[in-house]
Amino acid sequence: SQKIEQNSEALNIQEGKTATLTCNYTNYSPAYLQWYRQDPGRGPVFLLLIRENEKEKRKERLKVTFDTTLKQSLFHITASQPADSATYLCALDIAQAGTALIFGKGTTLSVSS
Amino acid sequence: NAGVTQTPKFRVLKTGQSMTLLCAQDMNHEYMYWYRQDPGMGLRLIHYSVGEGTTAKGEVPDGYNVSRLKKQNFLLGLESAAPSQTSVYFCASVRDRAYNEQFFGPGTRLTVL
Numbered sequence: 001s002q003k004i005e006q007n008s009e010a011l012n013i014q015e016g017k018t019a020t021l022t023c024n025y026t027n028y029s030p031a032y033l034q035w036y037r038q039d040p041g042r043g044p045v046f047l048l049l050i051r052e053n054e055k056e057k058r059k060e061r062l063k064v065t066f067d068t069t070l071k072q073s074l075f076h077i078t079a080s081q082p083a084d085s086a087t088y089l090c091a092l093d094i095a096q097a098g099t100a101l102i103f104g105k106g107t108t109l110s111v112s113s
Numbered sequence: 114n115a116g117v118t119q120t121p122k123f124r125v126l127k128t129g130q131s132m133t134l135l136c137a138q139d140m141n142h143e144y145m146y147w148y149r150q151d152p153g154m155g156l157r158l159i160h161y162s163v164g165e166g167t168t169a170k171g172e173v174p175d176g177y178n179v180s181r182l183k184k185q186n187f188l189l190g191l192e193s194a195a196p197s198q199t200s201v202y203f204c205a206s207v208r209d210r211a212y213n214e215q216f217f218g219p220g221t222r223l224t225v226l
Contacts, residue, residue, distance in 0.1 A: 032213060043117075043203050043217030044156070089156070093213065100146060100171060101215065105155035 003027055004092055006104040013080055015113045021075040023090035023104055030092040033066055033073050034101065038087045047088075048075075080111045114139050117218035119204050125224045126194045134189040134221050136204030144207040145187040146171075146215070147179060149200040156203065162187055194225045 007022045023033070032051045036044035050057045050066045050073065057064050063076040077084050087108045091101040120135040136145065146161040158171030162181040176198060178190045187206075191198060201222050205215040 034213065034215075036215075041220075043205075043219050044215075045217070046214040049213055091156075100158055100161050102158070102172070103148075103156040105153065 004090065004102055004104045006088075006090060006107045008107050009105070010108045010110070012110045012112065015081060015111055017080055019077040019080050019084070019109055019111070021088050021090075021107045021109070023073040023075065025071050025092055028092060029068070032093050033064075034091045034093075035062075035064055035073075035075050036089040036091060036103075038089060038106065044089055077109070080109075082111050082113050085109055085111050116140065117204055117206055117216050119202075119218040119221050121221060122219065123222050125226065126191075127226050128195060130194050131190070131192050132194065132223075133191075134202055134204075134223075136187045136189070136206075136218060137185055138204075138206040138216070139185060140206065140208065140216065141184070142206035142216070143184075143209045145181065146205045146207075147177070147187065147189045148203045148205065149173065149198075150203060150220075151200050159189065159202075194223075196225045199223060199225045 004025045013019050034049045035047045037047055038044040048064045050064045061078045065074045087106040089103050089106045091103045094100045117138045144163050147159040148156045150156050157173050159177050160171050160179040162168045165184040168179045180188045201220050203220050204218040207215055
């Protein structure tokens with residue numbers, strides 16, 4: 001069965017630094033991978049989607065890479081701010097099932113000022 | 114647009130009681146999903162629907178039933194609640210196969226005693 005892992009449960013960095021979160025998967029070849037942000041007590045919010053034929057995608061201070069050979073995605077937040085503190089989830093599509101996703105357990109990022 | 118709304122926000126049940134969680138979206142989205150989120154387990158797909166009148170099982174469907182009688186609504190039913198169903202339940206919707214971003218509701222926190 002598909003397996004998706006986010007290597008760190010928690011990541012603590014200082015304001016202004018770049019945060020790098022890792023997502024690895026096995027036993028699957030997804031058509032795309034997504035990243036979501038979740039704040040305490042709230043539902044996840046979509047951030048970025050990267051397709052299997054794309055190496056990198058950017059949105060403002062966010063950058064996602066997708067290496068289908070390594071079966072890995074990296075999520076970067078540059079010039080991090082305390083407001084970036086949240087849990088970040090990666091998700092893979094289950095292509096045969098109506099865009100349903102399988103989610104990683106998330107990495108909780110804390111940015112200190 | 115209200116987006117995705119969930120009713121109720123909180124509920125406490127006794128073992129064996131039944132209840133229905135309501136998810137509504139006003140974005141005319143085709144696909145809808147029910148997830149549960151537990152500490153250390155991440156988001157897990159319970160059931161999903163790719164259109165009005167259709168439903169399908171996800172990763173953890175046992176003990177739950179769903180119905181999608183109207184395009185805008187997706188109901189999740191617990192016929193006989195068990196303590197193992199204590200969780201936070203999230204509903205999500207997707208416009209269609211060409212647009213993969215999932216829009217999540219605010220969640221329902223359910224406790225089964």
